Amino acid sequence: MTTTGIKPLVAGNWKMNGLKASAGELAALIDGFDAALAEKADAMVCPPALLVTAFAEKTAGTPVTVGGQDCHAAEKGAHTGDLAAEMFADAGAAAVIVGHSERRTDHGETDAVVKDKALAVHRAGLVAIVCVGETKDEREAGKTLDVVGTQVAGSLPEGATAADLIVAYEPVWAIGTGLTPTADDVAEVHAFIREKLVAMYGDEGGKVRILYGGSVKPSNASELMAVANVDGALVGGASLKAADFLGILAAYK
Numbered sequence: 001m002t003t004t005g006i007k008p009l010v011a012g013n014w015k016m017n018g019l020k021a022s023a024g025e026l027a028a029l030i031d032g033f034d035a036a037l038a039e040k041a042d043a044m045v046c047p048p049a050l051l052v053t054a055f056a057e058k059t060a061g062t063p064v065t066v067g068g069q070d071c072h073a074a075e076k077g078a079h080t081g082d083l084a085a086e087m088f089a090d091a092g093a094a095a096v097i098v099g100h101s102e103r104r105t106d107h108g109e110t111d112a113v114v115k116d117k118a119l120a121v122h123r124a125g126l127v128a129i130v131c132v133g134e135t136k137d138e139r140e141a142g143k144t145l146d147v148v149g150t151q152v153a154g155s156l157p158e159g160a161t162a163a164d165l166i167v168a169y170e171p172v173w174a175i176g177t178g179l180t181p182t183a184d185d186v187a188e189v190h191a192f193i194r195e196k197l198v199a200m201y202g203d204e205g206g207k208v209r210i211l212y213g214g215s216v217k218p219s220n221a222s223e224l225m226a227v228a229n230v231d232g233a234l235v236g237g238a239s240l241k242a243a244d245f246l247g248i249l250a251a252y253k
């Protein structure tokens with residue numbers, strides 16, 4: 001259980017990693033995610049889009065859910081290479097991540113673009129996992145709360161509820177680097193996001209999950225997951241191996 005009383009979620013973002021053969025790791029995760037643990041935490045895997053259908057089939061009837069990593073804002077149309085949120089719903093996904101810093105950086109996605117994508121996820125009936133977080137330069141300049149506040153205000157969709165929105169705080173400098181903020185720094189940003197969520201959504205904002213992401217691994221999960229207003233984790237590298245994924249979930253045993 002989290003400090004907020006919200007059931008935590010550990011979501012694995014596989015990014016551009018994984019082939020059909022990686023289904024073995026998914027099978028090991030399903031095997032290890034026993035009923036006792038599933039009572040205490042939820043688990044989701046967000047593989048590359050080409051694997052979503054197969055993973056959704058393999059997880060059907062298990063407590064593990066599947067998500068996508070990005071979508072286009074439109075429902076359909078002439079957008080070569082893009083995928084609509086409706087396609088993820090059709091493939092069996094429960095959620096789609098939007099606004100990951102790698103999308104914001106690699107594809108120039110603005111807060112407005114991210115918000116349109118989050119609205120598209122809701123239009124498709126799925127949960128939007130919206131990512132925010134500051135760069136190293138922004139943190140060092142003391143601008144973390146300004147940056148995160150602007151991203152939250154500009155990226156989150158109107159009318160969201162705790163059932164269809166998850167916010168992931170991912171300091172860009174902590175992603176894939178092995179570096180993590182201190183527990184106090186995480187607590188400060190999560191409390192700030194919580195305040196903003198309550199201002200935007202009222203009581204529902206008090207129940208929206210706020211995940212921490214950035215170099216979460218089995219050895220630091222217990223400390224990070226115990227921080228106030230941390231309702232789970234968005235995990236990159238360590239989610240690729242079922243043993244590590246389960247090691248992180250063990251923080252909730």
Ligand SMILES: O=C[C@H](O)COP(=O)(O)O
Pocket residue numbers: 013100170174175176177213214215216234235236237238
């Ligand atoms: O979406 C996941 C994050 O970017 C964290 O990645 P990481 O766990 O490899 O640092």
